[in-house]
Amino acid sequence: MPNDLTRLAAAIDGTCRIRGSFTLRSGITTNEYFDKYRFEGDPDLLREVAQAMVPLLPSDTDVVGGLELGGIPIATMVSSITGLPAIFVRKEAKTHGTCKLAEGGDFTGRTVTLIEDIVTTGGAVRDAAIALRELDGIVHTVVCAIDRSEPGQNVLDQIGLSTVSILTKADLDTARRV
Template identity: 70%
Template sequence: MTDDRAALAAEIDSLCRLNGQFTLRSGLVVGEYFDKYRFEAEPQLLRRVAEAMVPLLPEDTQALGGLELGGIPIATMISSLTGLPARFIRKEAKTYGTRRLAEGGDLDGLRVTLIEDIVTTGGAVRNAAVALRGLGAEVDTVVCAIDRSEPCANRLHEVGVATRSVLTKQDLDAVRVG
């Protein structure tokens, strides 16, 4: 890991890794929790993460697809840095208003690179890729800030989606401060 990546990992880890008593979605109670929204809420850190993601974008990207909720601020920042248009991808289409799955413009015929904060199992990315393909988008890559997937847990390759990440869980664990 380069010094820049190690410094970024250390800063994210120290800000986001919390100790206490936390109940996970599964109901399991744990003594440590990684609050990913903390790095997204800090403008300078968010910018550094987005800057590290820019070189990972496929050259033929025509639009960024920020996944609800955590991918949206990152996609917005990357859009600002690159000039690429952003689309905001919901987990499911609204039942009111425009009733759209993707907000911000059409996707038909565009090569869309999905933007996510953290990939753990890839389930949300998989669902988004399949749905966006149904809307006519070409989707084959997700760029994420952190790949926290365990070996063989991220099965996005099975639906033709490659994962590119700035950091991994191993990177965060390597710089763990406490």
């Protein structure tokens, strides 16, 4: 891993890995938790993550799509850096107002690169990609800050979606030990 990514991994891990008593979504209790919103709420780390994502964007990207909730601040920053328009993709369409799944500009017939903070199984990204495709968006790539998926767990390739990440869980674990 290049030195700048090693330093970024150490900064994210040092900011986000917290100790205490935590109950995970699965119901398991653990003494360690990775609070991803800590790097997204830190303007310097958020900017570094977004800058590291920019070269990973496919060249045909017309729009960046931030997934609710964690992908939205990153997509906003990537949009600001690149000048690409952004959309903000909900987990499900609103039932009031415009009743939209994706807020922001028009993405019909345009290539949307999805932006996510962490991918573990890819389920939420898969659902968003399928929904955007049904609305005539072209979606073939998700760029994430951290890929935590275990071998065989990421379902995105099953729908023709490539996953590109800045860091992996292994990178964070290695940075913690350094």
